[in-house]
Amino acid sequence: DTAVSQTPKYLVTQMGNDKSIKCEQNLGHDTMYWYKQDSKKFLKIMFSYNNKELIINETVPNRFSPKSPDKAHLNLHINSLELGDSAVYFCASSQGTDPNTEAFFGQGTRLTVV
Amino acid sequence: GDSVTQMEGPVTLSEEAFLTINCTYTATGYPSLFWYVQYPGEGLQLLLKATKADDKGSNKGFEATYRKETTSFHLEKGSVQVSDSAVYFCARRDNTDKLIFGTGTRLQVFP
Numbered sequence: 001d002t003a004v005s006q007t008p009k010y011l012v013t014q015m016g017n018d019k020s021i022k023c024e025q026n027l028g029h030d031t032m033y034w035y036k037q038d039s040k041k042f043l044k045i046m047f048s049y050n051n052k053e054l055i056i057n058e059t060v061p062n063r064f065s066p067k068s069p070d071k072a073h074l075n076l077h078i079n080s081l082e083l084g085d086s087a088v089y090f091c092a093s094s095q096g097t098d099p100n101t102e103a104f105f106g107q108g109t110r111l112t113v114v
Numbered sequence: 115g116d117s118v119t120q121m122e123g124p125v126t127l128s129e130e131a132f133l134t135i136n137c138t139y140t141a142t143g144y145p146s147l148f149w150y151v152q153y154p155g156e157g158l159q160l161l162l163k164a165t166k167a168d169d170k171g172s173n174k175g176f177e178a179t180y181r182k183e184t185t186s187f188h189l190e191k192g193s194v195q196v197s198d199s200a201v202y203f204c205a206r207r208d209n210t211d212k213l214i215f216g217t218g219t220r221l222q223v224f225p
Contacts, residue, residue, distance in 0.1 A: 004157075033213070040217070041152075041201055041217070041218040041220075042215075042217050042218070043158075043203065043215040043218070044215075045212055045213065045214070048212070056212060090157060090158065092158075092213075099145065099146045099165075099207045099208050099209050100146050100163075100165040102148060102160045102163055103160075103207075103213050104160075105150075105157040105158040105159070106157050107156060107157045108156075108157050
């Protein structure tokens with residue numbers, strides 16, 4: 001079974017559209033994250049949720065809205081998509097906020113805005 | 115702010131060559147340090163970690179030692195294989211819960 005799964009794996013859409021990416025983890029973790037990886041492979045954290053509560057919100061346009069219906073899910077909704085949103089988005093999870101624990105990553109969602 | 119700096123790639127090696135990928139960090143405290151690997155078309159996987167000074171993380175022939183005096187966590191492998199070709203990310207995590215990554219270093223190993 002996949003530990004952290006994201007859907008869809010690929011997403012091609014037009015500018016101005018609204019889209020969602022779903023993430024689920026079956027590891028029993030209570031902390032989940034969204035990361036954005038740009039074309040140069042640079043990874044930057046966007047959001048972090050612990051027990052369904054937002055604990056990290058980096059400087060991300062408010063067109064991006066995460067939603068955590070329960071501890072096992074963290075979805076990312078993006079309004080009014082722009083060309084610059086094209087990237088690979090990774091979901092991750094970890095147990096608690098202990099800095100000694102690693103994060104487990106999903107396979108990524110490649111978003112292409114045309 | 116706190117950051118992670120990695121050597122720029124790509125690093126191109128022949129099979130069985132010795133690998134070093136440099137990583138240094140800045141931090142106000144004592145972060146935990148990680149190396150993640152991303153194979154083509156896949157997500158990130160934890161390769162190894164070290165949580166305190168002088169700890170050595172190791173996995174699949176890779177090693178890295180947490181050096182507080184030089185704020186470094188260099189990744190090494192004595193004999194690389196073609197299957198090691200991937201992008202390697204150094205990362206740090208502290209009590210702010212953020213996992214901060216370096217820019218990644220692409221390794222290409224040729225037979």
